[in-house]
Amino acid sequence: MTEILRRCSRSSAQKNLPRTYPVAGIRKETTHVHTFTFNVSLGAKPGQFVMVWLPGVDEVPMSVANDDGKKLQITFFAVGDTTKKLATLKKGDLVGLRGPFGTHYEWKPKQHLALVAGGYGAAPMFFAASEAAKDGCTLTAIVGARAKEHLLYLDAFKRLPRTTLSVATDDGSQGHKGYNVELLAELLKSKKKPDQVFACGPERMLVKVSDLCFQHAVPCQLSLERYMKCGYGLCGNCVVDPLGIRLCTDGPVVKNDLARSITEFGKYHRDHLGKKHSL
Amino acid sequence: MNLSQTVRGVTFFNPTVLASGIWGITASSWRRVAANGAGGITTKSLWLAEHKGHPNPTIISTEHWTLNAVGVPDAGIEKAREEIGDFNKKKLVPLIANIIANTVDNYGKTAVEIVKLKPDFLEVNISCPNVEDEFGKPFACSVRDASAVTKAVKAVSGKIPVFIKLSPNVDDIGSIASACAEAGADGFTVINTVGPGMAIDLRSRRPILANKVGGMSGPAIKPIAVRCIADVYRSTNGKLPIIGTGGVMTGEDAIEFLLAGASLIGIGTAIAYRGAEVFRLVCEEMTAWCETEGVKKISELTGGMHRERASR
Numbered sequence: 001m002t003e004i005l006r007r008c009s010r011s012s013a014q015k016n017l018p019r020t021y022p023v024a025g026i027r028k029e030t031t032h033v034h035t036f037t038f039n040v041s042l043g044a045k046p047g048q049f050v051m052v053w054l055p056g057v058d059e060v061p062m063s064v065a066n067d068d069g070k071k072l073q074i075t076f077f078a079v080g081d082t083t084k085k086l087a088t089l090k091k092g093d094l095v096g097l098r099g100p101f102g103t104h105y106e107w108k109p110k111q112h113l114a115l116v117a118g119g120y121g122a123a124p125m126f127f128a129a130s131e132a133a134k135d136g137c138t139l140t141a142i143v144g145a146r147a148k149e150h151l152l153y154l155d156a157f158k159r160l161p162r163t164t165l166s167v168a169t170d171d172g173s174q175g176h177k178g179y180n181v182e183l184l185a186e187l188l189k190s191k192k193k194p195d196q197v198f199a200c201g202p203e204r205m206l207v208k209v210s211d212l213c214f215q216h217a218v219p220c221q222l223s224l225e226r227y228m229k230c231g232y233g234l235c236g237n238c239v240v241d242p243l244g245i246r247l248c249t250d251g252p253v254v255k256n257d258l259a260r261s262i263t264e265f266g267k268y269h270r271d272h273l274g275k276k277h278s279l
Numbered sequence: 280m281n282l283s284q285t286v287r288g289v290t291f292f293n294p295t296v297l298a299s300g301i302w303g304i305t306a307s308s309w310r311r312v313a314a315n316g317a318g319g320i321t322t323k324s325l326w327l328a329e330h331k332g333h334p335n336p337t338i339i340s341t342e343h344w345t346l347n348a349v350g351v352p353d354a355g356i357e358k359a360r361e362e363i364g365d366f367n368k369k370k371l372v373p374l375i376a377n378i379i380a381n382t383v384d385n386y387g388k389t390a391v392e393i394v395k396l397k398p399d400f401l402e403v404n405i406s407c408p409n410v411e412d413e414f415g416k417p418f419a420c421s422v423r424d425a426s427a428v429t430k431a432v433k434a435v436s437g438k439i440p441v442f443i444k445l446s447p448n449v450d451d452i453g454s455i456a457s458a459c460a461e462a463g464a465d466g467f468t469v470i471n472t473v474g475p476g477m478a479i480d481l482r483s484r485r486p487i488l489a490n491k492v493g494g495m496s497g498p499a500i501k502p503i504a505v506r507c508i509a510d511v512y513r514s515t516n517g518k519l520p521i522i523g524t525g526g527v528m529t530g531e532d533a534i535e536f537l538l539a540g541a542s543l544i545g546i547g548t549a550i551a552y553r554g555a556e557v558f559r560l561v562c563e564e565m566t567a568w569c570e571t572e573g574v575k576k577i578s579e580l581t582g583g584m585h586r587e588r589a590s591r
């Protein structure tokens with residue numbers, strides 16, 4: 001029994017209990033996007049998420065945008081009640097964090113990685129890129145947004161070594177006019193075919209990345225989002241059909257073969273009641 | 280070693296059963312849990328109409344306990360039809376449909392609809408501590424209410440055995456159980472979550488759960504569950520089967536539940552502590568214990584404590 005208790009405390013420790021931290025830094029990225037810095041490390045790896053608690057409002061999942069062993073960052077879009085209220089916080093205001101949860105992106109030293117980022121996906125993609133750069137990886141970052149003013153993390157990507165940055169905007173206000181996946185398609189056809197593709201962004205984008213990588217037989221890892229409550233495998237709210245796996249523990253980062261065996265991928269997701277909504 | 284148990288005519292190839300409300304919203308989840316070795320599965324509590332839960336944070340844990348105030352969210356009967364219908368197409372293990380309602384009448388109405396989906400058992404959740412703000416004290420806290428719900432469900436359940444899920448948060452769980460037994464209950468699930476409890480974030484000085492309080496589960500509640508199982512077994516003279524639930528982490532915990540009077544073992548929160556494979560692990564540990572102790576069939580263990588003169 002003591003052995004089991006030891007195992008319990010290692011696996012659950014205080015990681016499943018939120019603790020509040022003052023917001024130590026705020027960076028306004030675009031009109032709707034902010035990056036918060038907290039003076040704490042949760043030991044998160046790129047692709048993992050934390051539950052972000054705004055006391056009195058709600059607690060929502062956010063990908064870790066950076067965790068360097070001293071501070072942790074999140075980058076978020078103000079889309080609804082919680083995130084809009086988060087966006088009004090000032091330095092010193094308290095936000096609860098617990099985690100990190102889930103799987104993370106995996107690479108081997110010196111690999112060539114293509115990172116496809118849509119929307120706030122640029123933040124976790126940058127975290128992955130900066131860690132992979134330390135392992136000597138060569139990087140092609142493909143960042144997309146609706147328009148120039150919504151592009152995220154471009155300067156950060158530019159500062160990384162061995163990194164090529166390509167940009168796509170729907171309206172052509174910067175870079176390629178069209179979708180970032182079109183740039184990925186070109187890269188996969190070229191001589192500079194990457195060893196792996198990482199992607200984080202809207203599900204429609206992920207479906208295209210998945211298809212392209214499948215066609216070109218390039219391994220890829222995708223971050224899938226579902227409605228999260230506990231974050232550690234109890235509530236079952238983040239389960240996907242037909243596998244019944246929980247994306248808070250077996251995801252959010254999944255390899256392409258797993259993503260392609262999730263029949264609801266690109267089709268529907270479930271809300272907080274377990275009710276299906278088509279994409 | 281044969282771990283199978285036949286309860287009210289239904290055979291479970293091992294006595295572990297997924298507890299209600301954990302990893303239990305969809306047919307694909309139930310199959311996944313069965314694939315991880317569970318002998319049976321219980322659905323999350325099903326409502327007739329859509330019911331909203333509480334905002335997050337809804338579930339928090341330390342190494343000793345878990346608090347939850349999910350608030351029993353559910354999409355209603357249509358979803359139950361779809362998911363149970365799907366599960367029945369390729370049924371791996373027995374299915375226990377757990378139902379909940381806000382009035383005695385609505386328990387009956389919900390049971391009518393769920394019975395049509397042919398679950399192996401009906402489990403009636405009259406003991407959720409997380410909807411008190413909405414509906415007042417759980418039905419499981421009064422002899423009269425518990426008995427009325429049991430009658431309402433039994434009136435429409437036909438051949439499907441009805442298990443009443445009891446609350447540990449009462450003065451005398453034995454008297455509630457006897458009242459339900461008199462009203463026709465076919466068995467009991469003992470226990471639902473304990474408390475409720477509260478946890479406070481120190482810096483913000485606020486309760487962490489959005490609902491402020493939540494039901495407690497996990498390893499810390501096991502001794503309470505053991506005592507409740509023993510009380511219910513004694514008060515019903517060991518005649519009605521019990522699904523013992525609350526804090527089971529290991530095979531030895533499960534054996535202890537059997538000795539207290541359980542026939543089946545509900546496992547929920549342990550998934551957070553030992554992973555999805557907890558069902559298989561508990562079964563292996565039960566087998567190992569039985570082999571060491573020379574126990575041939577686990578059915579002989581049920582109620583074992585009550586047969587020892589000294590503990591009567």
Ligand SMILES: Cc1cc2nc3c(=O)[nH]c(=O)nc-3n(C[C@H](O)[C@H](O)[C@H](O)COP(=O)(O)OP(=O)(O)OC[C@H]3O[C@@H](n4cnc5c(N)ncnc54)[C@H](O)[C@@H]3O)c2cc1C
Pocket residue numbers: 049058059060061062063064075076077078079080081082083084120123224225226227228229252271335
């Ligand atoms: C693994 C994961 C990582 C994420 N990373 C980021 C990130 O780095 N930056 C970012 O801006 N957003 C991220 N999100 C999305 C973020 O959780 C939602 O934008 C946020 O929950 C919206 O909450 P709201 O109250 O502001 O909006 P609401 O109006 O309540 O909801 C807007 C949308 O967010 C979804 N949502 C609400 N609550 C949850 C929940 N508990 N779990 C999942 N989805 C929810 C709803 O389904 C709805 O579609 C991530 C989601 C997941 C699952």
Ligand SMILES: Cc1cc2nc3c(=O)[nH]c(=O)nc-3n(C[C@H](O)[C@H](O)[C@H](O)COP(=O)(O)O)c2cc1C
Pocket residue numbers: 234235298299300301323324338345347349351377404407444470471472495496497498500524525526527545546547548549
């Ligand atoms: C997250 C969570 C959700 C639950 N939801 C329900 C529910 O919907 N209906 C119900 O009857 N019990 C529910 N319960 C109670 C469990 O079924 C079980 O009785 C209790 O957790 C004790 O067992 P455990 O310690 O093995 O988890 C829930 C428990 C947890 C932790």
Ligand code: FES
Pocket residue numbers: 227228229230231232233234235236237238239246247248249
């Ligand atoms: S969020 Fe609760 S099981 Fe995944």
